[in-house]
Amino acid sequence: MNGNAHNFDQIIAFIREGESFTLLSHISPDGDTLGSALALMHLLDKLGKKAEIICSNPVPKIYSYMPGSSRVTMPETAVGYASVISVDCADVARFGRAIRFFEQAERTASIDHHITNPGFAGINLVAPEASATAEIVCELYKRMDMPVDEAAAACIYTGIVTDTGNLSYSNTTPAALRIIADFVEKKLVDITEINRKIYRTVAxxxxxxxxxxxxxxxxxxxxxxxxxxxxxxxxxxxxxxxxxxxxxxxxxxxxxxxxxxxxxxxxxxxxxxxxxxxxxxxxxxxxxxxxxxxxxxxxxxxxxxxxxxxxxxxxxxxxxxxxxxxxxxx
Ligand SMILES: [Mn+2]
CATH class of the missing domain: 3.10.310.30 (Diaminopimelate Epimerase; Chain A, domain 1)
Incomplete structure (x- = not known):
């Protein structure tokens, strides 16, 4: 990922300096905004930080298999911590009712891959070359020397496959495929099982x-x-x-x-x-x-x-x- 090494460093410092974090997923949540937030929450958990995920809509049933998904809260029951990180949100309108948590925050950061993201947060890690925001979160693990465990891998994998049309759209980058190849090699994800849950289960x-x-x-x-x-x-x-x-x-x-x-x-x-x-x-x-x-x-x-x-x-x-x-x- 070209990303911007500078902004990776800034986000890493942002994470290291904070104690408690509110992660914001976008309205009408998809696999990437939830997978990215959950993978980031698992990272914060491992670092001994407090973390919550807020989304204005409930987690769609098909994504409830992602480890930690039961910790996604609605704005009405959220705490709202001093440090806020939005994930996969191209603009503040994507927060829906959760916007007040962004506005009230002491410090804000945004991790996203939408080219239209204007950089609305205090620190902005926007990498349009990433297939999914989850790919950026995976890079964050790498740069922080934190191993991706099974729980995080399931979330990152979900973000990547859902944003790439199950690895078929033109945004399916070699980098995305390498992440998945690595997960498969290390037996961190069961791709058959996750694909059955996302694509072969219809109400x-x-x-x-x-x-x-x-x-x-x-x-x-x-x-x-x-x-x-x-x-x-x-x-x-x-x-x-x-x-x-x-x-x-x-x-x-x-x-x-x-x-x-x-x-x-x-x-x-x-x-x-x-x-x-x-x-x-x-x-x-x-x-x-x-x-x-x-x-x-x-x-x-x-x-x-x-x-x-x-x-x-x-x-x-x-x-x-x-x-x-x-x-x-x-
Ligand atoms: Mn996305």
Missing amino acids: YEKTRVQGFVMSNIRLECGGDVGIGILTQGQLHSYGASNEDCEGIVDCVRDIDCVKIGVFIREGADGSFKVSLRSKGVGDVGRIAIVHGGGGHEKAAGYTAHEALSTVVSDIVREAEAELKRCAEAE
């Missing part, structure tokens, strides 16, 4: 709600843009939760003709969460940023507060314009 409700969205898919722009839509009423009629909607946007993207996949899900407050995926042609991060969201070229999202028909017509128009821009740039 009945999720299967049905996914089937509903996929069988009602709308193809726009001659099939270039695929749109899946799910209202709160539909979500509830399947007994499904927001967590069950994870991955639907990837199924939309995977349709053979689709270049930009969209999944629009109504939230409990009536807003719409718009998730975007591209196969490489069309930068969906550009679309999301216009709407106050974020992400990158191939995966991005934003929240819309307009009526559903407007949300749909906006995204169709913007996706078409983005594909046109790419075609012209070629």
Whole structure:
């Protein structure tokens, strides 16, 4: 990792100088933000420090196998220590209700791999070349001469595989694969078991709600843009939760003709969460940023507060314009 040796040193000093730490994971937590926070918590435990992890949403069931996951607390029951480290959060809006812990902290640090991270903390270790934030945390273990044990390896492995589409996206770096090769060689992770838990275990409700969205898919722009839509009423009629909607946007993207996949899900407050995926042609991060969201070229999202028909017509128009821009740039 190029990282920045300087910032690694700063983070290491930050950790060594503190006694008690609050680690912040982002809203709608994924395998990387949780895996990174948990791996960092295990590191702090070993150093004899006090640590808590705060997340505005509960740990999704599929990630509950990660050692220490029961210690992830909601903002309402958290302590809030003097030293705060955010993990995998590209901006402060990602903290959700946990933002006050960042604001009240005496010292703040951020460990992240999102290129859009503006460096909002006191110390910022942002390494866009890392496949996952978990890869940076692994490097931290190395630079602190701390051995990665089985518990930490399961968390780091989870962060890397979930952020790389199970080691298949273009961000799957040789460095990421070397970390995993090392874990496998040392028998620190059971990749078959973890993959079964993450990718081969689907809730009945999720299967049905996914089937509903996929069988009602709308193809726009001659099939270039695929749109899946799910209202709160539909979500509830399947007994499904927001967590069950994870991955639907990837199924939309995977349709053979689709270049930009969209999944629009109504939230409990009536807003719409718009998730975007591209196969490489069309930068969906550009679309999301216009709407106050974020992400990158191939995966991005934003929240819309307009009526559903407007949300749909906006995204169709913007996706078409983005594909046109790419075609012209070629
Ligand atoms: Mn990540």
